[in-house]
Amino acid sequence: MASPIKKLKIIFVAGARPNFMKVAPLMEEFKKCPEFSTILVHTGQHYDEKMSKVFFDELKIPRPDINFEIGAGNHAVQTGKILIAFDDVLEREKPDLVVVVGDVNSTIACALAAVKRGVKVAHVEAGLRSFDWTMPEEINRVLTDRISDFLFCTEDSAVKNLRAEGISKNKIFMTGNVMIDTLLKQKSAAEKSNVLKELKLSDKKYAVATLHRPSNVDDKNALNKIISTLKKVAGKLPVVFPVHPRTKSHLLTWGIPTGKIYILDPLGYLDFLKLVSHAKLVMTDSGGIQEETTILGVPCLTLRENTERPVTVKCGTNEIVGTDEKKILAAVEKILKKPPAKAKTSKFWDGKVSARIVKVLSAKL
Numbered sequence: 001m002a003s004p005i006k007k008l009k010i011i012f013v014a015g016a017r018p019n020f021m022k023v024a025p026l027m028e029e030f031k032k033c034p035e036f037s038t039i040l041v042h043t044g045q046h047y048d049e050k051m052s053k054v055f056f057d058e059l060k061i062p063r064p065d066i067n068f069e070i071g072a073g074n075h076a077v078q079t080g081k082i083l084i085a086f087d088d089v090l091e092r093e094k095p096d097l098v099v100v101v102g103d104v105n106s107t108i109a110c111a112l113a114a115v116k117r118g119v120k121v122a123h124v125e126a127g128l129r130s131f132d133w134t135m136p137e138e139i140n141r142v143l144t145d146r147i148s149d150f151l152f153c154t155e156d157s158a159v160k161n162l163r164a165e166g167i168s169k170n171k172i173f174m175t176g177n178v179m180i181d182t183l184l185k186q187k188s189a190a191e192k193s194n195v196l197k198e199l200k201l202s203d204k205k206y207a208v209a210t211l212h213r214p215s216n217v218d219d220k221n222a223l224n225k226i227i228s229t230l231k232k233v234a235g236k237l238p239v240v241f242p243v244h245p246r247t248k249s250h251l252l253t254w255g256i257p258t259g260k261i262y263i264l265d266p267l268g269y270l271d272f273l274k275l276v277s278h279a280k281l282v283m284t285d286s287g288g289i290q291e292e293t294t295i296l297g298v299p300c301l302t303l304r305e306n307t308e309r310p311v312t313v314k315c316g317t318n319e320i321v322g323t324d325e326k327k328i329l330a331a332v333e334k335i336l337k338k339p340p341a342k343a344k345t346s347k348f349w350d351g352k353v354s355a356r357i358v359k360v361l362s363a364k365l
């Protein structure tokens with residue numbers, strides 16, 4: 001009797017909030033293919049119900065097969081613990097491929113463990129560069145790309161960056177933005193969210209703010225300055241601010257008053273998508289939100305000095321304003337007077353990205 005064909009074993013890694021919406025469509029697509037068997041590892045870098053579980057529930061991500069429950073810690077501790085825990089999994093499971101997404105500590109830790117064991121690595125969202133070495137994510141991105149075998153890019157700048165770093169074009173695949181697969185799939189479900197009603201907000205009559213970058217929230221003066229600016233914006237239109245745990249703990253420790261800003265706990269995926277879709281504008285230091293606002297056609301002010309996602313500025317609704325109060329208030333004023341035209345979106349941000357990634361990996365593996 002012929003022996004059954006051996007399936008290729010793929011381990012997917014998710015660790016922090018922005019990973020979950022990227023892993024969801026990938027796992028769904030890979031599960032459709034009989035030639036692959038899949039394992040989901042959650043490192044537990046993010047662990048609160050509102051930072052993790054709600055995404056698994058809403059996006060119907062399969063329960064993780066393994067959860068390291070690593071939790072909080074400085075970069076060395078978090079990365080080191082994940083590296084060791086993931087190495088054990090590699091030894092036990094002997095996968096054919098590890099898929100990592102984004103740029104968080106879980107991404108580099110698992111990619112590094114895999115490459116040292118000679119396991120092939122696919123990096124989804126490769127090649128993005130802020131060229132800012134003070135960002136922990138920039139270090140994670142550059143190192144992960146350097147050791148990955150398959151580099152899946154969201155925008156042309158990423159392909160250019162990888163080529164400029166000497167990475168062979170045979171490893172680089174322009175497949176598009178997998179996070180947008182999730183956004184397009186969930187948009188109508190998000191519309192059913194009651195978040196606007198619950199918060200008594202009306203369509204296009206409020207702003208949304210999010211902040212979590214260490215450069216903005218780990219320094220008392222920097223955080224104070226941004227909150228003071230957001231309070232001034234709140235004098236013009238309501239500002240809704242779902243607060244990341246890192247930011248919340250600093251607001252409380254330093255006793256920074258938030259005035260009329262509408263402070264919320266972190267929101268689930270669907271509530272947040274509805275909130276952003278109907279906002280007049282968004283002020284953020286997140287990377288993913290720059291891309292989501294671009295697709296949604298919502299004006300976005302990025303409260304950082306740079307972006308690793310230049311397509312959102314070139315073709316999208318994103319403007320890099322930094323953290324200078326005058327610049328932020330002028331940009332808000334401009335949007336209130338005349339919102340920018342709806343963005344042109346990349347042809348690769350079409351909801352079919354995970355299917356393209358599966359196609360590439362099916363052929364290459």
Ligand code: UD1
Nearest residue numbers: 016017018045046047048051072073104105136137245246
């Ligand atoms: C991490 C990622 C960042 C990503 C962000 C999204 C790295 C280096 N950074 O930053 O790229 O944009 O996630 O949120 O990987 N905490 C909780 N509950 C949780 C998770 C965290 O209370 O579920 C608290 C902990 O006290 C922790 C702090 O938030 O110390 C920060 O979490 P951490 O995982 O260190 O980094 P993030 O700032 O979330």
